[in-house]
Amino acid sequence: MSTQSQAEVRRAIAEAHTIVVKVGSSSLSGSSGHLDPERLRGLVTAIAQTVRMDARVVLVSSGAIASGFGPLGFDARPTDVATQQAAASVGQGLLMSHYESAFGRYGLRVGQILITARDTVQATQYRNVQRTLNRLLELGVVPIVNENDALASNEIRFGDNDRLSALVANIVRADALVLLTDVDGLYTAPPSEPGARQIHYVPNVLDALDDVRIGGTGSSVGTGGMVTKLEAARVAAVSGIPTVLTCASNAGPALMGDRVGTVFAPIKHRGTSRRLWIGFAADPRGTLVADEGAAKAILGGRASLLSAGVVGVRGEFSAGDPVLIVDEQGNKLAKGISGFDSEEVPATLGRTTAQLRKLLGAEYAHPLVHRDDLVLL
Ligand SMILES: Nc1ncnc2c1ncn2[C@@H]1O[C@H](COP(=O)(O)OP(=O)(O)O)[C@@H](O)[C@H]1O
Numbered sequence: 001m002s003t004q005s006q007a008e009v010r011r012a013i014a015e016a017h018t019i020v021v022k023v024g025s026s027s028l029s030g031s032s033g034h035l036d037p038e039r040l041r042g043l044v045t046a047i048a049q050t051v052r053m054d055a056r057v058v059l060v061s062s063g064a065i066a067s068g069f070g071p072l073g074f075d076a077r078p079t080d081v082a083t084q085q086a087a088a089s090v091g092q093g094l095l096m097s098h099y100e101s102a103f104g105r106y107g108l109r110v111g112q113i114l115i116t117a118r119d120t121v122q123a124t125q126y127r128n129v130q131r132t133l134n135r136l137l138e139l140g141v142v143p144i145v146n147e148n149d150a151l152a153s154n155e156i157r158f159g160d161n162d163r164l165s166a167l168v169a170n171i172v173r174a175d176a177l178v179l180l181t182d183v184d185g186l187y188t189a190p191p192s193e194p195g196a197r198q199i200h201y202v203p204n205v206l207d208a209l210d211d212v213r214i215g216g217t218g219s220s221v222g223t224g225g226m227v228t229k230l231e232a233a234r235v236a237a238v239s240g241i242p243t244v245l246t247c248a249s250n251a252g253p254a255l256m257g258d259r260v261g262t263v264f265a266p267i268k269h270r271g272t273s274r275r276l277w278i279g280f281a282a283d284p285r286g287t288l289v290a291d292e293g294a295a296k297a298i299l300g301g302r303a304s305l306l307s308a309g310v311v312g313v314r315g316e317f318s319a320g321d322p323v324l325i326v327d328e329q330g331n332k333l334a335k336g337i338s339g340f341d342s343e344e345v346p347a348t349l350g351r352t353t354a355q356l357r358k359l360l361g362a363e364y365a366h367p368l369v370h371r372d373d374l375v376l377l
């Protein structure tokens, strides 16, 4: 799969049936940072043409903050999290009303889905998001996804929508991911630097980028820069999904498989989508130290991490947060979703499940990390 030629990857994108398109704040706003409805309409025209050709498109759109800070009376995009969240709360509705009327001109309905990072790691929430997205697509709706900025906690949030879009591509088992930004592709260095050259094809995004210098955002509106776009391309690639990265004005040609932007070839599919996400994209909030026996059991595969085999805990996290599992020598073994808050863990260390039930109650009689929530590194 990783030996596909650029032409083959572009053809796969042109023939994709289910496509996730992500558009960044920088592509939807003017130089002042405010939402530019004209740009939004241009993007909608390109997507509507694709949908008319029988494709199913999920749009992951930033732009809530860009839409909200002007109406709130701010001249510039706010920089503190609380005001950003307030601006997003005001702006998300405005953004959706622009999308509703722009897609409406093509007879298309839109549906809003707001996701927090937590929703993407907790099994029930993950499946709820998956079911809703699939049903919307079956109904011919264009789902429009954004991070739920107003609810996202400071510590665990995507911040940018790049990684979220790769996760969404993973959830709907998309055939292609299209990342639209304010530059026409990946460059050998931040494009403002003299001598930076565009790269048109990345056959293996996991290892081929040693001589590429990746920078953060180049604008006052974007958030993750190229770093998070490459992370998104990696998550997509290991989910078997090709990615094209280009500027928003190239959306139409990119969706047609024309030679624009940078394409990233898919790499062999590994694991189910949620477990893959845990392993690849979830930032650990703390560390659990496994003793020798537990380390061996985990590395053997399909074993849960039980409190009986844990000898230490570091960091502050809540049940449901991603954690790193290391052995007593500090070697990284796995990532997983903790079944306990970090402050509850010391009382459980070294205890068997039966002891936990007896000492702490039935609600504590479960693994520290369930095997379904654990991914070897
Ligand atoms: N190697 C690179 N190639 C291309 N762009 C890069 C690179 N390194 C950093 N960038 C910057 O990443 C920016 C795009 O990210 P960002 O501003 O977060 O956009 P968005 O709002 O679309 O997510 C570009 O404008 C560019 O300045």
Ligand SMILES: N[C@@H](CCC(=O)OP(=O)(O)O)C(=O)O
Pocket (backbone or CB within 6 Å): 023, 024, 025, 026, 061, 062, 063, 064, 065, 066, 088, 146, 147, 149, 159, 160, 161, 162, 221, 222, 223, 224, 225
């Ligand atoms: N969720 C935020 C997105 C923040 C952001 O700027 O993201 P991006 O443009 O993808 O770097 C919003 O809608 O304003």
